[in-house]
Amino acid sequence: MTEDKGLDPAVADKIGEYVQHKGSRELLTKLQADATLSANESAKKGLDDMALLFDYLEAFAVLPKVSFDMSLARGLDYYTGVIYEVVTEGSAAPSSTSNSSAPKAKSSKGPKPNADDDDRSNDPTVGVGSVAAGGRYDELVGMFSGKQQIPCVGISFGVDRIFSLVKARQAASSTPLASIRNTEVDVYVMAFGGKGFTGLLPERMKLARTLWDAGVKAEFSWKVKPKLPAQFKAAETGGVPFAVILGEEECKAGTCKIKEMGLPEGHAEKDGVTVEMARVVEEVRERLRRWYEANPGDALALGAERMVLGERS
Secondary structure, X not given: XXXXXXXXXXXXXXXXXXXXXXXXXXXXXXXXXXXXXXXXXXXXXXXXXXXXXXXXXXXXXXXXXXXEEOOOOOOOOOOXXXXXXXXXXXXXXXXXXXXXXXXXXXXXXXXXXXXXOOXXXXXHHHOOOOOEEEEEOOOHHHHHHOOOOOOOEEEXXXXXXXXXXXXXXXXXXXXXXXXXXXXXXXXXXXXXXXOOOOOOHHHHHHHHHHXXXXXXOEEEOOOOOOOHHHHHHHHHXXXXXXXXXXXXXXXXXXXXXXXXXXXXXXOOXXXXXXXXXXXXXXXXXXXXXXXXXXXXXHHHHHOOOOOOOOOOO
């Protein structure tokens, strides 16, 4: 700070005192009462912005999940307001809540900060580091468009870090990697028939739309007259847990079959269960609920809440 930026050593030491602070509303209140900061127009505006942000965070009941870290800095100079980094439970180090972990600004020569946009990528106090970061940059777009100031706020994600956390979670999980599905599809809509089979494509499309409207992730073959083995293979390859099967006779009777994939030979429902078409959504949801309760590792691997029993993901 003194050699590269030309700051007075006393100023650098003063900054070093501030960057050690980390907290929440109580820290903001303390800083607002600081006469030195209040006398500085830029600092006062920054604290006013933080106060407004805290009001919004409180309105959404997420303030306890946010840490006001005075040591945080971004490596690019186009930011004009609040900056932030996202640290997950898996990426944070055990000592991340300690104020002593915050990097201190010294007037003496020390190691130069990381030059890329993620300033704390090598900080051992935050585990693998932040998994996302960004901030407000109101003047950036105007620099290129030549127009008036355009309000902007953004965030970027560290894909490699996210994958490292996923790998670590998978290593600690009891679910083997080979059992993770490569699709989120829950139901594969199929059709079968004998001689003169039309493929029932409109019927499959209608049923898929009904499931989609109910929030169930469904899929069907785009072919007009797909062969049943090929449909089963597509479902098995994707690890789809259920099939809803239409047949010409079943359609006439207003019924269909729900089949759980992968059931062992001799199981009572190995060939599927016939249900009324009017109750297919209810039956699918209930069976999905039971399936996810029996396979909790699968829901964890997909990294999303499921829509069952009317709950939106």
